[in-house]
Amino acid sequence: MGVHHHAHHAGQDLVAAARHALERAGEQWTGMRQSVFEALTGFDRPASAYDIAEEVSKRQGRRVAANSVYRILDLFVGANLVRRVESANAYVANEHPDCLHDCIFLVCDSCGQTTHIDDDSIASNVRGAAAKTGFAPERPVIEVHGRCSDCAEG
Incomplete structure (x- = not known):
């Protein structure tokens, strides 16, 4: 297996890919859901529901509750x-919503930058180790904390 290569979506292409993935899951792509997704993609690091609610509120000129954003984010994660x-209780857009992989995040403790990587062999080993104990893993998330290349050089 090893590292998986695929096209990463960006900008309006990412919004369109997300919309198609949500509709394939049997859900509607509403204006509010699009606003939340677009706000999330505007951040250069993981964003909390409160960050997203504040951004959507600014764009719409009306207050949007973080609870509403949380519900939409839960739907998006699913x-x-x-x-x-x-570890950050924050979210990042999946640049390839058409591929299903376990999450491996590289989290910089200095600047907060978070990079998502796919490595199916690592994910497979984690799932296998869990299964050996009789545990049924549903959505493994691996986080590696340290310093990104920019911060490590500084």
């Missing part, structure tokens, strides 16, 4: 549109 960085 449909593989968004990944949750557990």
